[in-house]
Amino acid sequence: MNDATVIDARDVRVQFGKGTDALQAVNGVSLDVGHGEILGLVGESGSGKTTLARAIAGLQPTSGGEVHVEGHPVAGLRGRELRRLRRRVQVIFQDPHASLSPRLRVRYLVREPYLIHGVPDGERKSAGALLEAVGLAPDVAEKYPHELSGGQARRVSIARALALEPTVLVADEPTAGLDVSTAAGVLNLLADLRDTRGLTMLLITHDLNVVGAIADRIGVMYLGTLVEISNANALFDTPRHPYTRALLQAIPLPDPARRGATSVTLEGEIPSPTNPPSGCRFHTRCPMVRADRCTTDEPALTATDTGLAACHWWRELAGR
Numbered sequence: 001m002n003d004a005t006v007i008d009a010r011d012v013r014v015q016f017g018k019g020t021d022a023l024q025a026v027n028g029v030s031l032d033v034g035h036g037e038i039l040g041l042v043g044e045s046g047s048g049k050t051t052l053a054r055a056i057a058g059l060q061p062t063s064g065g066e067v068h069v070e071g072h073p074v075a076g077l078r079g080r081e082l083r084r085l086r087r088r089v090q091v092i093f094q095d096p097h098a099s100l101s102p103r104l105r106v107r108y109l110v111r112e113p114y115l116i117h118g119v120p121d122g123e124r125k126s127a128g129a130l131l132e133a134v135g136l137a138p139d140v141a142e143k144y145p146h147e148l149s150g151g152q153a154r155r156v157s158i159a160r161a162l163a164l165e166p167t168v169l170v171a172d173e174p175t176a177g178l179d180v181s182t183a184a185g186v187l188n189l190l191a192d193l194r195d196t197r198g199l200t201m202l203l204i205t206h207d208l209n210v211v212g213a214i215a216d217r218i219g220v221m222y223l224g225t226l227v228e229i230s231n232a233n234a235l236f237d238t239p240r241h242p243y244t245r246a247l248l249q250a251i252p253l254p255d256p257a258r259r260g261a262t263s264v265t266l267e268g269e270i271p272s273p274t275n276p277p278s279g280c281r282f283h284t285r286c287p288m289v290r291a292d293r294c295t296t297d298e299p300a301l302t303a304t305d306t307g308l309a310a311c312h313w314w315r316e317l318a319g320r
Contacts, residue, residue: 006070006168006200007033007056013064014051023274025051027224028065030301038194038201040211040232042247043221046270050094050172052221053204057089057170058082069168087117090161094173096153100145106131106156107141113163130159134189151182158189169193172204187213208247212236217307220244223281224273230307240309240317242286280312288313 014026026048033039041049054060056067058074067074069089077085093099100109107127114124128138134155145153154174161169171190175183191214193199203211211218212232219229220243228241239245246266268285271277277284283294293312301310305318 004034005032006035006037007031007039007202008068009052009056009065010067011065012052012055012062012067014048014055014060015063017274021274024224024276025273026055026062027276029221029224029226030065031219031226031229033200033202035200036194036198037217038191038203038215040203040205040215040218041221042205042208042211042218044206044270046223046273047221048224048273049204049221053170053172053202054091056202057091057168058085059091083117087164088166089168089170090164090166092154092157092161092169092171092174094176096150096157097145097148099157100153100160102145104144105141106143106145106148109145110141110156110159110163113160117164119164125163130163131156133162134159135185149182150178151185154178154186155189158186158193162193165197166199168200168202170202170204173206174203175205175207175210183210184213190214208236208251220247223270223276225281225310226301226308227282227311228307228309229301230304230309234306238306238318240304240306240314241282241311242288242313242317243282244309245317280310288317 010030012026012029016023016025029052041053043049051060055062058077062075069085074085110127110130111124127141131138131140136152136155140152148156174190175186178186187210190201194201203215205211215232217229218232218235220227220241222243228235228239228244235244236248239248250266266285271284279295279297280299283289286294297312299310299312301308304314311317
């Protein structure tokens with residue numbers, strides 16, 4: 001880990017349950033996120049991306065591996081050190097209405113972190129200032145959560161997260177349930193916050209269009225493993241894993257003919273994480289599968305010409 005690395009995760013594992021029914025939600029994932037970088041994590045439901053993000057934020061205990069944030073280990077924190085992590089790493093949850101108490105006005109909700117963390121009065125910002133930072137009018141402070149639109153609720157959640165001036169934002173599906181225009185506004189806000197505040201962000205979504213709009217790098221997860229990670233432009237232009245290519249092919253286009261003749265179709269359902277396939281976990285759905293290797297030999301995440309990918313045949317895919 002160098003001085004510019006804010007998040008450093010190594011061989012992270014998260015298991016739910018024990019014995020034969022154990023569920024390996026995250027299985028040996030390693031990644032890093034630099035200062036001021038936005039890393040997007042994408043994958044279908046059940047890929048482990050949200051569980052990994054919660055582990056990085058210290059909200060989910062790990063069963064193996066290590067996570068460091070700003071050089072400090074996340075596992076086993078107690079008391080003052082745990083409170084410090086909570087201040088430095090803030091989470092924007094997928095359902096903003098569910099994370100905001102319906103009985104409290106917005107003016108209290110956005111400043112509640114000051115009470116929780118005992119921030120001195122002189123260091124507290126007004127509700128109006130916090131709302132202004134996320135593009136909301138001062139009168140929003142007098143509303144209750146049920147009176148907010150989806151976009152307003154999302155921005156209130158961001159304002160609440162910014163109150164403690166964190167260095168890391170973990171955003172879980174920040175545009176879920178929003179129309180295209182409102183979602184674009186939220187993404188632009190996050191990008192502006194990164195640029196003006198130097199925030200490091202981990203952006204969790206199943207939608208490649210979302211991360212493609214603002215992420216510097218993108219990591220693709222499948223069934224608890226990281227199967228590809230690279231610069232966002234490279235991943236969109238030259239994916240090096242069949243799963244990544246299939247996700248890209250699934251993005252709606254106005255002209256279906258633009259998909260070309262080399263499209264990769266993603267068929268079937270993601271297997272159960274309690275009983276993952278042997279070898280490459282993607283082989284049961286992969287159009288490039290070869291029984292002599294893919295079904296028995298699990299590919300390691302190795303360097304490619306564009307980043308890292310866990311596929312035995314990435315060079316063949318690159319030639320298509």
